[in-house]
Amino acid sequence: MSPIQTHIQWLIQTPPLPLPILLPALFLAISILTVGTYTLYNLKFHPLSAIPGPFLARATPFYPIYLYYHGDFALHMRHLHSVYGEFVRLAPNHIAVSSPTSFKQLWTTKGFEKGDFYDAFALGISKHRDLFTIRQNSFHSQRKRIHGNIWSMTSVLEMEKYIDELIELFLQRMGRLADEKELMDVGLWTWRYTYDIIGELFFGKAYGFLEKEQDIDNLMAAAGAVAPFEGMMGMAPVWAKPFMMWMLAIPNIARGIMNFQKVKVTGKKLVADRMKTMENQDKSGRNDMLGKMLSIVWEKGERVDWTVLDVEQECFVAMVAGNDTVSISLTVILYHLAKNPSSLARLQHDLDEAAKNGALSPTIAYKEAISLPYLVAIINEGFRIHPLFGYPVPRVVPKGGAEVCGRWWPEGTELGTSCGVPEKNKAIFGEDAESWRPERWLVEKEKAARMWDEVCAFGIGSRACIGQHIAQAEMTKLVAQFLLEFNIETASEWDCLERWFNKPQNICIKVTRRNRAT
Structure with missing residues (x-):
């Protein structure tokens, strides 16, 4: 056989x-x-197989999640560009671009829209998405026209008195720290301040973080637990997202979501109570963001398809997105001023001279603060020196493909620029781009504007952060008022953990009252 x-x-x-x-x-x-x-x-x-990158990034879509879990996305992205060059394949269909013009191109070129990363952040309160998570540019423009004017600096300054009240409370708490010789946990106190600002402007009253000096409703813990989940869900490919829902069983994430739900219930009641007051013909109350948005519902809501649910949604987006960004930037500024006494001394000299000459009111107005060039330079440098997040948030190449940074990309390709790359570009910011130097901003307006185009703090173009004027006002006013009345000294170095936001941690400074001539 x-x-x-x-x-x-x-x-x-x-x-x-x-x-x-x-x-x-x-x-x-x-x-x-x-x-x-x-x-x-x-x-x-794959059409992008020629683009270099780490093996895991070229082979699978999970490399961004690996970097995210590692906690140093911004630093790692700069390293990748130093190794692989201008274009780095971060996932099979996601390319990180480091050209000096890439950030502006991707944010302002017609046809480039947001990728599915943003779907993870959609709240689903209204039938329409909020401005942050709307992916289609045309629909974003349509919705922005409904309430965009109430976010202008003119509108924000109509609410300046509410910011002033919380700055006064913040200074009282700093006075207690100084008198009791207690170190200031910078991240904690700036977080309390910014969250109370959001509560005051968007829900009609501060949460009470500054007043009670504690985490109200465990909101701080909830934010810290939920943000990593949302970030990883955003980075995961569409087909993998359902398989990641197991993370909801992690105790910290589960508790965080439950706490957010409690805050939502309270917020919905505050919005409903204010709307009821307005329906009773009492429109002479608070002129805050909540009142302004509800006025749109009252005056033309049916015509423009803007409901109370849309108001609730935008208020909660402000709560989630408007706190960490400002808190981180304030922390960075105060840390670097404490660490660089010459910068602090120059700023305080300018503040003292302006106060002496009558250019500053006892409660410093925003318009007074921005008249001080060095203060503005410090705010700009604070945004530049520390990237708020390192993940190159994607923009999708439109139908037919497009040229970006001298290279043609097929339609559907996701392109992004990591914030830490253009913000440390020596060709733009000088050989000392790695260092804190606010003086780099004291140049002619045109050059300063070109430099600002490479700072990712608020984005640029029509999709820039709609809340940037609130952020600029609350930051500039606090830095001016705080450092007019107090001295700060470094008491510890920092470390950073990047879980979506690139958050400095464990920063303590010594706060003392200033003995300045009046």
Whole structure:
């Protein structure tokens, strides 16, 4: 009998594998074949296969999640560009670009829209998305026209008295720290301040973080727990998102979401109470963001499709997105001023001279503060020196493809620029771009404007952060008033953990009252 006949005979006589064994084996074989084919395609046949990058990034879509978990996305992105060059493949269809013009191109070129990363942040309160998570530029423009004017600096300054009240409370708390020789946990106190600002302007009253000096409703803990989940969900490919819902069973995340739900219930009641007051013809109350948005509902809501649910949604977006960005930037500024006594001394000299000459009111107005060039330079440098996040948030190449930074990209490609790359570009900011030097901003307006275009704090163009004027007002006013009345000294170095936001941690400074001539 030939070997072939022997083998056939053996196959005939061998009983088939039991089904409980056969099915898992078949599933495993198909899975291995599928993953192998997918990986081979990404490495060799994908339209972007020629773009260099780490093996895991070229082969799978999970490299951004790895960097995210590692906690140093911004630093790692700069390292990747130093190794691989201007274009780095961060995932099979996601390219990080480091050209000096890439940030502006991606944010202002017509047709480039947000990627599915933003879907993870959609709240779903209204039938329409909020301005931050709307992906289509045309629909974003349509919705922005409804309430965009109430976010202008003119509108924000109509609410300046509410910011002043919280700055006064902040200074009282700093006075207590100074008198009791207690160190200031900078991140904690700026977080309390910015969250109370959001509560005051968007929900009609401060949460009470400054007043009670504690985490109200565990909101701070909730934000710290939920942000990593949202970030990883955003970075995950669409097909993998359902498989990541298991993270909701992690105790910290589950508690965080429950606490946010409690805050939502309270917020909805505050919005409803204010609307009821307005329906009772009492429109002479607070002129804050909540009142301004509800006025749109009252005056033209049905015509422009703007409801109380839209108001609730935008208020909660402000609560989630408007706190960490400002708190981080304030922390960075105070840390660097404490660490660089010459910068602090120059700022305080300018503040003292302005106060002496009557250019500053006892409660410093925003327009008075921005008349001090060095103060404005410090605010700008604070935004530049420390990237708020390192993930190159994606913009999608439009239908037909497009040229970006001298290279043609096929439609559907996701392109992004990591904030820490243009903000440390030596060709733009000088050879000392790694260092704190506010003086770099004391140049002619045109050059300063070109430099600002490379700072990612608020974005640029029509999709720039709509709340940037609130952020600028609350930051500039606090830095001016605080450092007019107090001295600060470094008491500790910092470390950073990047879980979506690039948050400095464990920064303590010594606060003392100033003995300045009046």
